[in-house]
Amino acid sequence: MDTIALFELTATPPAPPSAPQRRRFPQRRAPLPLGELPASSVPAAYDREHLYSPKEGTAEYISHRPGDVFGPLPVSRPGKAWRAWWDNEGSASTPDFLGLMPGDVIPVVDVGTVTVLSTCRFGALVRFEVPVGAWNRKPYAEMYVTARNQFGHWYR
Template sequence: MRNTVTLPVSSVPAAFDREHLYSPSAGTAELIEHRPGDVFGPLPTSPRGNPTAWKEWWTQHASTPTPDYLGLKAGDEITIQHASTTGPGTVLSTCRFGAIVRYPMPKGTDKPHSEMYVTARNQHGHWYR
């Protein structure tokens, strides 16, 4: 079945499956319909079981800065899907792996905000990891 959603123009590859937008990695991109990235190809699969190899993969590939991530750019205001709620977030930066987002913490916590990566968007338009 062909994708009926317009995939965003992005520096990283974009795919849409089961109503979720994400960037396919190497090994997956070859098997699915996707829009190639304007700057980067699929992110190589991360090595498992070897912390040194993983750190090298993260440094050389995953954390490479990008102009956008699936259309998200620094300064964009988004909605984040948390475990049982949604809330606001602001995109701080983007890389091949995803977008770093700052979001407010509940009142009464030690910090006013926290940060997380988001790597996909669900059918309701909320971003998550």
Template sequence: MQTALFDLPAAQAPAVPAPRPDRHTPLRLGEMPTSSVPAAYDREHLYSPKEGTAELVDHRPGDVFGPLSIAPREPKVWGTWWKTEASVPTPDFLGLIPGNVITVVRANTATVVSTCRFGAIVRYKLPASPWATETRASMYVIRRNQYGHWYR
């Protein structure tokens, strides 16, 4: 029996690993977590609506807080607003609690350090660099896209 050029022995295809849910599998659309702050899902992004926009979008009210008021533009008034309203600690922010490990847009993974009405502070590792002295950085996250990546 002759073997043709394209006759190959029957072999099983190698197993393809399932895609990581935090990278390639979209989250269920419209899913709003139970949270101490209001939660809205619009155009495939989860966020906490602020005063003025909460009235315009379908949202789940917060268990503890209402929509955050709009930030004033004057620096001294803004500082007072930040201290007395925006940075007030919360038990969670859109389902994030301190200790959660999440995926952020500009870093691989980050750990939630604290939460407030404005957002969640996360800490992530910086890439090794001969001229950098810092090994970690922090940032606020206030939104999540449909792939589970959090961003500001």
């Protein structure tokens, strides 16, 4: 009687990859020190041990370090004007966001360790792995982080 094999086994194991994969962002930087305002292209402030970039309308009332390139982010406009605000103000590319640069590996609240993909005036875009399933087709998810808590973890 013939049996049906579910897997075809070979006598020799597959060869390991010939060259190690190059990392897209090979540099590793030390995490930002807690309690210090980082030199950044956007304004930086502390409130109850949380680091964030103050927005227009609140920056006038708090002590903050001005940004090297940008001032406080203007308040977003409601409705259809939001898209123009995002294209012109919120998503303007920056060299860093509160000291974060593309390629940095940072801890994010409720997610774990993630990699910073890009930075803009609004925040830092990060990517993290997620299992593929019925609700998601990609093996990763992306989100913006805009603040850091007193334990060094970033969040939105």
